[in-house]
Amino acid sequence: KINIFWFRRDLRLEDNTGLQHALNSGLKVIPLFILDTDILDKLEDDYDRRVDYIHQALQDIHMELRSFRTGIHIHHGRPLEVFKKLVQDLEIDTVFCNRDYEPGAIRRDQEIHDFLQCHHIKFQQYKDQVIFEKSDIVKSDFSPYTVFTPYSKKWKEKLIKTEFKTVDLTHFAEFHGSSEIISLEEIGFKKTDMQFKKPKLNKALIESYHLYRDFPAMNCTTHLGIALRFGTLSVRACVDYALKHNETWLNELIWREFFMQILYHFPKVVTGCFKEKYENIVWRNNEKEFRVWCSGNTGYPIVDAGMRELNETGFMHNRVRMITASFLTKHLLIDWRWGEAYFASKLLDYDLAANNGNWQWAAGCGCDAAPYFRIFNPYEQAKKFDKESEYIRKWLPEDEQKLPIVEHREARERALKTYKEALA
Numbered sequence: 001k002i003n004i005f006w007f008r009r010d011l012r013l014e015d016n017t018g019l020q021h022a023l024n025s026g027l028k029v030i031p032l033f034i035l036d037t038d039i040l041d042k043l044e045d046d047y048d049r050r051v052d053y054i055h056q057a058l059q060d061i062h063m064e065l066r067s068f069r070t071g072i073h074i075h076h077g078r079p080l081e082v083f084k085k086l087v088q089d090l091e092i093d094t095v096f097c098n099r100d101y102e103p104g105a106i107r108r109d110q111e112i113h114d115f116l117q118c119h120h121i122k123f124q125q126y127k128d129q130v131i132f133e134k135s136d137i138v139k140s141d142f143s144p145y146t147v148f149t150p151y152s153k154k155w156k157e158k159l160i161k162t163e164f165k166t167v168d169l170t171h172f173a174e175f176h177g178s179s180e181i182i183s184l185e186e187i188g189f190k191k192t193d194m195q196f197k198k199p200k201l202n203k204a205l206i207e208s209y210h211l212y213r214d215f216p217a218m219n220c221t222t223h224l225g226i227a228l229r230f231g232t233l234s235v236r237a238c239v240d241y242a243l244k245h246n247e248t249w250l251n252e253l254i255w256r257e258f259f260m261q262i263l264y265h266f267p268k269v270v271t272g273c274f275k276e277k278y279e280n281i282v283w284r285n286n287e288k289e290f291r292v293w294c295s296g297n298t299g300y301p302i303v304d305a306g307m308r309e310l311n312e313t314g315f316m317h318n319r320v321r322m323i324t325a326s327f328l329t330k331h332l333l334i335d336w337r338w339g340e341a342y343f344a345s346k347l348l349d350y351d352l353a354a355n356n357g358n359w360q361w362a363a364g365c366g367c368d369a370a371p372y373f374r375i376f377n378p379y380e381q382a383k384k385f386d387k388e389s390e391y392i393r394k395w396l397p398e399d400e401q402k403l404p405i406v407e408h409r410e411a412r413e414r415a416l417k418t419y420k421e422a423l424a
């Protein structure tokens with residue numbers, strides 16, 4: 001008999017909870033990754049840096065495993081079909097993996113669980129991508145928190161210590177295949193300019209995070225979003241570091257878990273407003289204006305610079321994400337779901353819980369969102385956070401600065417009226 005460890009959004013060998021349990025199980029372990037066609041087929045483009053990132057991270061794991069005379073088994077297809085085949089070929093005792101809290105992933109795991117159960121194979125899942133999951137942090141009446149501050153207070157109170165798990169890599173099954181994993185081309189994708197580097201925690205950057213994080217030109221945030229998204233870095237390592245070096249950065253990691261538990265408890269947010277009354281907003285949804293926003297041509301330099309940064313690099317600074325999202329939903333009165341989908345298609349660090357939570361926050365319809373009448377003034381934001389226009393100049397050539405698509409004051413009044421009518 002043999003066990004399987006199924007890698008998903010935990011692409012690392014160190015401090016990997018499910019992997020450790022698998023390797024301690026007493027049976028040899030086959031490391032498995034599934035290039036899931038249910039996900040890949042939905043991507044619009046065959047040039048996707050995130051797919052390349054995953055591919056490079058897998059190659060990296062594979063090379064590490066080769067020194068233990070083993071290697072990762074990569075399959076391309078629908079998970080259920082892959083498991084149907086594995087069950088035919090192998091005598092599996094248990095499939096181990098780490099838990100995923102997105103509604104689609106929960107449905108997929110249930111399907112796999114049910115299938116394996118029919119074959120008398122165990123399916124064991126562990127908490128790994130968060131410190132606190134599901135209902136670990138709830139109010140005294142056991143209901144979930146929907147406001148960040150009390151949630152983060154309880155989160156900090158409950159945190160005793162972060163425990164690292166050293167994984168003994170000697171219990172893998174032998175592997176006689178090639179040292180190269182399946183190529184990107186074989187799965188219908190192109191090589192991009194993505195360069196996978198093992199993520200590292202930068203002490204100087206994190207120590208001064210609270211001072212500079214709001215100034216996009218300084219680019220002083222960690223850029224670890226993608227590593228946390230795909231688990232190439234352990235969240236326990238991050239939290240341990242944050243506890244030692246910077247409480248503001250710790251709060252950002254708690255925001256991440258806050259939105260994850262919101263998505264877990266309120267999966268309706270995937271398609272609907274957290275605050276239902278906001279469904280009454282009559283969005284203008286002008287398609288031409290949406291395209292102008294996407295391409296960074298609104299005539300608001302800070303907005304356009306942000307969208308161009310996103311389009312070129314797959315990253316956008318948090319302050320500018322807030323400004324561009326507010327502009328789309330308030331100034332242009334375009335449904336937050338359109339903006340959310342556009343960010344999802346572009347962001348390297350795209351994460352359903354964080355993206356959805358933050359978009360709903362910007363539109364005012366999310367949990368713990370700012371009141372709708374607080375509308376960002378893009379000029380004031382630029383003055384405050386990009387005083388010398390350094391960020392703007394970096395991403396937006398001066399000769400490409402346009403006339404504003406809407407006049408700020410008029411757009412503001414229109415947004416206030418529309419929101420007020422919807423919430424009356």
Ligand code: FAD
Nearest residue numbers: 221222223224225252256318321322325350351354355358
């Ligand atoms: P740092 O500032 O160094 O923070 C460290 C980590 O904390 C981040 O990598 C992330 O994992 C987490 N984090 C920080 N801020 C938040 C936050 N507000 N909410 C949830 N987690 C947070 N973050 C994503 O990870 N994925 C998304 O798809 C995403 N979409 C967003 C959409 C909008 C409209 C807005 C306003 C914010 C969004 N964010 C998203 C949150 C935040 O902007 C990014 O996490 C951050 O900019 C990533 O840069 P960094 O890795 O340098 O983060």
